[in-house]
Amino acid sequence: MTEPDREATADARPDGYVPTDHSLLRRFRRGSQDAATELYLRYAHRLRALVRAHCSPALARRLDADDIVQSVFGRFFRRVIHGDYDVPPGEELWGLFLVIALNKIRAEEAFHRAGKRDVRVTADEPPEDLPAPHAED
Numbered sequence: 001m002t003e004p005d006r007e008a009t010a011d012a013r014p015d016g017y018v019p020t021d022h023s024l025l026r027r028f029r030r031g032s033q034d035a036a037t038e039l040y041l042r043y044a045h046r047l048r049a050l051v052r053a054h055c056s057p058a059l060a061r062r063l064d065a066d067d068i069v070q071s072v073f074g075r076f077f078r079r080v081i082h083g084d085y086d087v088p089p090g091e092e093l094w095g096l097f098l099v100i101a102l103n104k105i106r107a108e109e110a111f112h113r114a115g116k117r118d119v120r121v122t123a124d125e126p127p128e129d130l131p132a133p134h135a136e137d
Helices: 007-011 021-029 033-054 057-062 065-081 094-113
Strands: none
Touching: 021 033, 021 065, 033 065, 033 094, 057 094, 065 094
């Protein structure tokens, strides 16, 4: 497991202290929006890269990677508030963010392939029940 990108948080503190994911989660549960911001800054870049690498080209034309990243963080913070997510001391949240993001990508792929929204039909070729556009002479 790789270390999270801690440069953004380390640079913000003159003493070089970098809080753990566990301590940031505790602070967030007590109402600290700064803790939420630190978690976002720590993981958003990696999540964005993950989403770009795992989205099909057809889905990427319909959804921006940032939309999925925002959705992942929204779900994460809502579930933390309800007590559904935690991180043991000494561990990091990357694995949880990874699972949430991959599940979100799969759900979006399925949604955008269903019925009339099928990206394979709407993005690449006209639906079969409509005539193809004719070039004008």
